[in-house]
Amino acid sequence: MRIVLSGIFISGGLFFFMVGTVGLLRFPDMFTRAHSAAKCDTLGAMLSLIALVIYNGLNIVSLKLMLIILFIWLTNPTATHLIAKARYEQEVNNNEDI
Template sequence: MKTIIVGIFLMGGLFFFMVGTVGILRFPDIYTRAHSAAKCDTLGAILSLTALIIYNGLNIVSLKLLLIIVFIWITNPTATHLIVKVKHENDKKEKLKDGVSENESI
């Protein structure tokens, strides 16, 4: 039974990694690509590491994997947000440099 649950979690994680990769390749701009990467990679990593925790049982290694899950859960969306925020600021600066006001771009 444990092997089946581990397989389900691992296949779920691999599915989200695959969907995120397809999203990065298919989406047209950095904003949608970043969304795909952040959501799918975070969920894929969490599901895969959860499968390892279930497979390994409750011990010190499982605690370390749980800490890695928390770290990924906090840092991956934060880093993606900062990358997209910098890109958005650079886009606004380029529009202002080209003579387009902020009201015209909305």
């Protein structure tokens, strides 16, 4: 049962990684690409790491994986927001110079 459940979570994670990659290739501008990358990468990584936690069972490695999940959950959206904000400010400053 653990292997089947882990396989389902890994498949879900790979699906979201694939959707994020397609979004990076198809969306027209930086802001929509950043949105696609942030959402899909965060969810894909979390699902993949949850699959590893389920596969390993409860031990010290699972605790470390859960801490990595928490770290990704906090840092990935924050980093994407800061990158998008910097790009927006760059565009605003370029338009003021004209």
